[in-house]
Amino acid sequence: MAATIRDVAQAAQVSQSTVSRALSTPELVNPETRARVVSVARRLGYEPNRAARGLITGRTGNLGLIVPDIANPFFSAVVKGVQGAARAADYSVFIADTDEESESEIGLLRALSKQVDGIILCSPRAPDDELEAVGPGTPVALMNRRVGDRPSVTVDNADGMRQAVEHLAALGHRRIAYVAGPRTSWSNSERERGLHRSIADTGTDLAHLGYFPPQFDGGVAAADLVIASGATAVIAYNDVVALGLMSRLSARGVAVPEGMSVVGCDDIGMSSMTHPALTTVAVPKHEAGRATVGLLLSVLAEGGAASALHRELPTQLIVRATTGVARASDRPADGHS
């Protein structure tokens, strides 16, 4: 059996209270006593029982993280960021995967809320009001979405779109297609917002296609529409979609970037490894995970009435090899071939 606080107390000739204090509020105990207690505790391999502690403090030391799809490289990067930051603060994290279904999202939310101190909800599909599913006692921090004044971390998607559009416009593209992600996705609508503005600013033309599922197959399905749209460049909702797009473009005999420029979003690891390497709007995934944990922890600590409740992280266009000058036979006039 593991050593309990009583064992330590006996061995160190002090009361349980002193042991508890020596370990959690060292400044309250005499340095000598503290040293003795600490050394005994180490010798006995004592570690406070989390259940017992949780019972009285009401906290679990756990965080919950809900993601749509852990197999999606975007989210696995976020997960790593969250894990790292949580571990640094001595929190453990439960990860729940909704498999892109918003129903299970709510169920998970409810189940999770009982056993964690706070929840990170990562780019949720579920309608706003269903955030109420989680009890009022459990703070929620949102990532990649903004709902009311709940604490959240977002990335500047609109600015990312601006960078992408300006880049394409500078290459001479006049008509740009956008392969949209899920309709209910907050980041998708942010991207569309930025897109529309930049399109207007640069005097280019937009072909809005979709909505498509944010997976490889979504890109495959969208490719033919992109070709038919008469656009010479396409921006995809994310890199995985862009990969699907390129796969089908290649099957259709459209060379990238000669026949079609392609821009992704997120900058997942794969993107730099494709042929040609993907130009993409990089999102600081790791950092976003860390920042959201930081935010949640600060809410936890200050009991809500606190500090900055929102952070927006920058995006950065990374130009690789899938974007090039618009093809000579550019035809903004007749729409499509």
Next chain:
Amino acid sequence: MAATIRDVAQAAQVSQSTVSRALSTPELVNPETRARVVSVARRLGYEPNRAARGLITGRTGNLGLIVPDIANPFFSAVVKGVQGAARAADYSVFIADTDEESESEIGLLRALSKQVDGIILCSPRAPDDELEAVGPGTPVALMNRRVGDRPSVTVDNADGMRQAVEHLAALGHRRIAYVAGPRTSWSNSERERGLHRSIADTGTDLAHLGYFPPQFDGGVAAADLVIASGATAVIAYNDVVALGLMSRLSARGVAVPEGMSVVGCDDIGMSSMTHPALTTVAVPKHEAGRATVGLLLSVLAEGGAASALHRELPTQLIVRATTGVARASDRPADGHS
């Protein structure tokens, strides 16, 4: 505040014990009473406090899962399998990512073992004896690895290699390269074992290359060696490596499968989406995750002295488009061009 067992007891006019029993051992209480208690409990939204329960039962209701890299599609598939099975049994799972470092593996193991009922170790790296890091009270189930008589779930890697080699031999390949994964990986050595046997059985020739890191870059690095080896076909440690391989082969102007047949392992989602689609030895990742949870849970239930402690899952060669007949100018004699 959440409802406690006392609230339910009062409202239902019974003692706390009866409430507890009505919910956890229903057969011990009068059907009428039980119905009343259950209905009151639901009305009050009562859910037993996990910390309090854990304190007395000594169990947490949590499982730990340790994987080398959650961003690796192989492991994220396993994670999903584990999650599903665990949830079905009303367990939550902590996931820890070692980032392919075996040192952090031990630390994580130790930290995790305090707050879970059992651990699934899904990572082949750490030396066998370091499994001792986890306290004797916490059962460990191994996946993709066999150590002594610890409970474990493995896949029949050797047979997978046999299928691959026979497939290639039937296509006329006489010299086959193998791009090895990490030296300390259990599944790598199993694959090598199966490989050597099948190579002998089919009278083909083996070029053993490596060891390489099990990532895209590993495949890229291996490609030139493969070409130089004079082999007309190559089997990669896993699909990600195979992808890296193909990327570099293409850059070197070697067509797949005309100039080189490529076989991967694992069958990650990406594999069917590449051009050409990857022939691979499929591993039942989801099922493996589920099976390992099942094993661990049975150990947990029966206190160790129990049932089958080992399960081996079959592998299945999936022939897609990266394997073809050996090129006409096959040259087993002069080694390489």
Next chain:
DNA sequence: CTTCGTGTTGCAATCCTTTTCATAACTGAC
């Protein structure tokens, strides 16, 4: 009529820690 199961229920102990409150010793000031 007593006795013995059997089926239900309640009492109370227990799990281990944190934390409030009280006690005690000691310091420094008046």
Next chain:
DNA sequence: GTCAGTTATGAAAAGGATTGCAACACGAAG
């Protein structure tokens, strides 16, 4: 020399659920 004010420690009360043990009622068996 007394009193207020620290500082250091201990005793004991939660905290919420589970569970062994006792008690009770009831019908059956002797």
